Amino acid sequence: MTEALQTHYKINPASNETGYKSYEAGSFTFKRDEYFVAISWPKGAHTMAADGFMRAMMRTVAWGFFYGTLSYDPVFGTTNHYGIVDMFAGTYHPVFKENGRDHLEIFKAEDLLELFRDLVDDWTNEGYDPFAAPGENDAGQPWGRKNGNNADAVSRIRVTANRMVGLPGDADIRTDRNGYPQNRMFADVSSDQPLVEVEPGFEDEVAAFNLYDYLSRSDVTWNPSVCSVVKESLFCPTSEEFILPVEHGNDRCEWFVQLSDEITWEVKDKETGKPRSRIVMRAGDVACMPADIRHQGYSPKRSMLLVWENASPRIPDMIQSGEAPVIAVQF
């Protein structure tokens, strides 16, 4: 582990062979070819298929490193300390740890994010959408030599409502007219809107919207967006299809409500990656991911998942000190 804040960032010119740029952050390097991404650090190197890497990197950028740890696979990932971020290789893999092959460096989050934004833009070819499930018609292909880009797809802004979607001045609802048609797997979801009768003077307070219709029109997968806010309690519903591109390691308890269909979660120990549980969630099911696990979801059909977060920045320290629980409720 290197304790000092890394300040070395470099974007190298495009390769004559593949057309892709390569990247340096601290002593980590990132290169890609037609099929694979190569990550190296002083004590090792690692290879990932480009599709999985791009889907994971896209969420890292869109979520701003999210809460806790984003493991791209058992070896490589990031951990958010909110302002500062760890980038690691092998840190949460018992064999890498036991053999001293693990490596971790610390970065200013915004600086690393800036490099990653450039990487996502350069490594996404025309027509490929790393937010899409691979079965979607317009998902495109991640493979091949550098061939254009897809700036519209990779620069989507994650929705963060201030109070609730649909309120005047807040995040817009989604419609055909503003470019959000229903997804092919949600064509049977009703688009009816709630009846809202407002007395004069209360237009900003009497409001409702069709959340299920809103989710049926999401053009991304595994990208929780804030739809309603009670202080630091955030309802972050999302549409899911195929595999969560990262193993998400919690730094706080995180709740799920399965609004439609079914997701299976593989749950592992956060530190070692050893299997702990397999959770099947069907419509109406509620479950809490403890603060000491990592989890990855599998959604065979596009489904609606309500992710419920307590966004308080104090929670990781509260858990460390025992002030907040690792398991949300004891009974």
Place this chain on the structure above:
Amino acid sequence: MAEYKTVFGGLNDFTPGGVDAIDDNPKNYVFSNVFDVASKSAPYERVAVGKNLEYVMEAVRAEGQSPWYACAHDEFALCMDGEVEIHLVKPDDSDSLVDPDSEGAVVLDEAPDGRKMGRIVLRRGHQALLPGGAAYRFEAGAPSVILTQTIQGPATVERWAEICHSESLSAN
């Protein structure tokens, strides 16, 4: 090829999953089902199905008319089954009904005096704002289900041992 069918479940139509514990305690996941909880609740019991420090999600069986509630902060109601009407009133003196620094919904003894704010009718998938400082009442002609986003308060009911799965799927 068959069209895709989206499964939402309901009060009389739910098939919970569960926790298959490999090296774990299934109780760690506080696993329940909103429809299951509502199917066993009295009308307008606000049963916590999620708790994140002071914040809660409550499963509510909406049936008939609820009492009036007031709350100092915003809350939200998501209708997960059926149809639920919400009446909103701006109390003449909301501070006397509910301490502005308090958290969670408070049950009122009677309908508050104040200005009508409006009326909302939610069906499955619809979500409404219950604005802070307002009073509100639910009404449902047939048993329906609401999920709230709020803070734990005097109206919140906790009965985790009754509602949560405590056995692994593999044990069944």
